[in-house]
Amino acid sequence: MANMRALRDTFLHYLSDNLPGVIIHNMRVDKDDPKLNEIMLNAVNVTFHNTDLSGPSQLSAQLVTVDVINDNELVALDQTEKISQLLFTAAYAPLLDYTIPASPVQIQNERLFWNLSLGFKPVHAENFVHMSALLHLFVHFS
Amino acid sequence: MSRANTLVKRISKAITKVGPMSRTSYKRVSTVTGGDELIGRGTTITPVDTKFNPQPIYRQLGHRQAMYLSTATLQLVADDFKFTFPVTQVSQADFQGANTYIVLKDANGEERLRILYIATDDLGGKDLVINVFARSMGH
Numbered sequence: 001m002a003n004m005r006a007l008r009d010t011f012l013h014y015l016s017d018n019l020p021g022v023i024i025h026n027m028r029v030d031k032d033d034p035k036l037n038e039i040m041l042n043a044v045n046v047t048f049h050n051t052d053l054s055g056p057s058q059l060s061a062q063l064v065t066v067d068v069i070n071d072n073e074l075v076a077l078d079q080t081e082k083i084s085q086l087l088f089t090a091a092y093a094p095l096l097d098y099t100i101p102a103s104p105v106q107i108q109n110e111r112l113f114w115n116l117s118l119g120f121k122p123v124h125a126e127n128f129v130h131m132s133a134l135l136h137l138f139v140h141f142s
Numbered sequence: 143m144s145r146a147n148t149l150v151k152r153i154s155k156a157i158t159k160v161g162p163m164s165r166t167s168y169k170r171v172s173t174v175t176g177g178d179e180l181i182g183r184g185t186t187i188t189p190v191d192t193k194f195n196p197q198p199i200y201r202q203l204g205h206r207q208a209m210y211l212s213t214a215t216l217q218l219v220a221d222d223f224k225f226t227f228p229v230t231q232v233s234q235a236d237f238q239g240a241n242t243y244i245v246l247k248d249a250n251g252e253e254r255l256r257i258l259y260i261a262t263d264d265l266g267g268k269d270l271v272i273n274v275f276a277r278s279m280g281h
Contacts, residue, residue: 009181016180026180031279032187033174034256035240101178 003110007062007139008048009098010112015044015066018086022079041128042070044079053141059113060141066133068120073129080120080131087135091116095139113138146268153271154228160199165246167194167225170254172241191245198227198274200246220278223255227272234260237274244276254279 008026016024023043030036039045050063066083070076095110114137123130168191177184203222225244236242237260244255255276262269 009183012180024180026182028182030182031254032189033172033179033185033241034243034254034279036182037256037279098178098181098183101181101183 003095003107003139003141004051004053004060004062006095006097006107006110007112007137009104010093010096011064011137012046013096013098013104014093014112015046015083015086019044019079019082022082039067039069042075044068044083056140059138062137062139064135064137066118066135067123068131069125069128071128076129076131080133083133084118084120087114087118088116110140144266144268146265146270149265149270150229150268154196154230157199157226157228157271158196161197163197163200165248165253167198167200168192168245168247169194169236170243170245171239172243174241194227195231196228198225200225222258223276223278225274225276227274229269229272232272234262234269234272237272243279244274 025040025043027047045067052061092111095107096104120131120133246253258275
């Protein structure tokens, strides 16, 4: 079971499906779709970093940054609040298999966890406001 | 004829004389359809290549490092390139699409380059030449 892939898909959709009006952009490398590896202005950019895999009796961790990038500082602030409110609603979400994107299937007995702490730090940029939060996601890797 | 128009003709002629380059340049526009682009599942990416006519000249800027491919016969240098286009056939708008990039092709295959930015040289408000800075993304 590709739980680390399911982790990404689940987290991205958790944000996208529950933050209406907010554009979620996953920054990733794809030579066939080059714009994916560029910052998207006026969007929440999600980038996955370290993937720390652990054996079956422990939780594996995925480091992710959530970057709110906007040309309006007050809109950026509103979006950081919305993201925080969503993630603080619960510290977990059911892990879903998005092999068929239109019909995600819950992976039995598996959850995606995160800590109820989100520190948005300002990143200096001359042309836009950039608020960046570092987050650990946890999942059972099998 | 205005000085700018004269210069445009001379520059376009000079670019044609300097070429052809060792690899042929194409504009690639990729269309993403279907599936879920957010998570990268089930999407169909359809590239359409259009050969630039006339061909630009390009220069490798030498900022980056060599990159090896799994095939022993082919080595690419993943680098930044500066392309210079005559304005007679293209405009800035041709390079501004999010799904637009440049492809260099030869007998060994193709190298794809992401467009970083576009800078024009102009005189009296008229573009004389279009410079496109692009970064290699691989083969």
